[in-house]
Amino acid sequence: MTETINEFTTAFYQMHIDAGAKMVPFAGYDMPVSYPLGVKKEHLHTREKVGLFDVSHMGQVKLIGENAKKALESLVPVDIIDLPLMKQRYALFTNDKGGVLDDLMVTNIGNDSLLLVVNAGCKQADFAHLQNTIGNECEVKVLEDYALLALQGPQAGEVLAALAPESREMTFMTAKVLMIDGIDCFATRSGYSGEDGFEISVHNDQAQQLAKCLLAHEAVEWIGLGARDSLRLEAGLSLYGHELDTEHSPVESSLVWALSKVRRSDGSRAGGYPGAMTVMNHIDAGVAQKIVGLQPEGRAPVRDGVEIVDDDDNVVGKVTSGGFGPTTGKPIVIARIESAASDGTKKLFAIVREKKLAVEVVKLPFVKTNYYRG
Structure with missing residues (x-):
């Protein structure tokens, strides 16, 4: 990680420039939002082959x-x-x-x-x-000198196995130390696209060598942050500051699945974390709001912050993430709405340019996820 006048850059900065990336400021870093392929084609390439993402700005x-x-x-x-x-x-x-x-x-x-x-x-x-x-x-040791690459897509397993055969044994949410082109790497079989894939941590000194090695495979292309967001939106994955924030509990953000049973009110290690009483009460008693998928009618985009109303014009929620799904070919929306309005029995509308656009509550994700479970 190096610091420019205004932004931090990752170990791959020069590679992004050489690849023709459009760079934008993001979380204090100069990051690639897209490449000459364009966001839509980058998105579809990841769904069909393999995308390589620089996510070294993460901690x-x-x-x-x-x-x-x-x-x-x-x-x-x-x-x-x-x-x-x-x-x-x-x-x-x-x-x-x-x-x-x-x-x-x-x-x-x-x-x-x-x-x-x-x-x-x-x-x-x-x-x-x-x-x-x-x-x-315990010791809290920040890894300042390490980069992070995400290799995502249906052919990711095949690409990595050709370089590190031991990666074949890995299944979703497992980890392994790998040797790739003579480089020590730490990989997890995970990601943020809804596809099979890996996140690979590597020392900055060897980061570009690793990226070049992965990009040498004909199926692999650099993918920017624009497509990363549309991929996670289709996969129904939460984004901090959108579906998640300091004002709403994990239960109000429809993440009950992530709360381990052993930490719930009837578990052997119940509570013991900040806000535990509130979170456990939300699990046990239910909540007034939840995160849902919405499918708008037509092709008009429905953006973050747009209000959701019922047939009587009562505001019942707000869009947390909205955009176009290149895979679905339609606008797609994730919203926080009143639980009572989430069962699909009420007519709901998004207010777009002061007009009511019909939206339907749909089950997340918008596309089938393809995690490799063995």
Whole structure:
């Protein structure tokens, strides 16, 4: 990571420039939003072949020490203590009100250590949160000198196996140390596209060599942040600051599946994290709002922040993420709406340019996910 006058850049900055990327400021970094292929074709290429994403702006941090698991579990409503070796789990930092500070991925990498990957826009606050709350129970080691690449798409397994045959054994949400073209890498079989794929952590000094090695395969193309967002939207995946924020609990964001049973009110390690009483009450008693998928009529785009109303013009919610689905060929929407309006029995409308556009509640995701489970 190097610093320019206004923005940080990743280890791949020059490669992006050489590839003709359109660079934009994002979370303090100069990042590629698209390449000459264009967002739509980049999106479809990832669905059909393999996309390579620079996600080095995200935060990588190790928690080291015999108390690391127990310490992290005091900050998240998730089972960390029993997380098996080389397995990964989705987690959420909560605040005292039960709201979400950030969502993250946690991997048990062995030797009393955990590897966390957190969102770019929240990472400095996350690092401080970890240091201030559990820094006296374990070492909080930020990996400043490491890059992160995401290799995503139906042919990702084939591409990586040709370079690192041992990656074939990996299934969704597992991890492995790999040797790729003589480079030590740490990979998880995960991602943010709804497709099979890997996230690969590599030291900055060898990052470009790794990227060139992956791009040498004819199926692999650089993909920018624009397509990364449309891919995750089709896959129905939450984005911090949109579906997740400090004002709503994970339950109000339809993430009950992510809250480990052992940490719920009837679990053996119930509570014990910030806002636990609120979160457990929301699980047990239900919530007034939830996150749903909406399918608008026609082809008019429905953007973030648009109000959702019922037949009587009562506001029942708001769009959290809206855009066009290149795979579906239609506008697609994720919204936070009143639970009572989410069962599909009420007529709902999005207010677009002061006009009512009919929307239908649909089950997420908008496209079938293709995670490799063996």
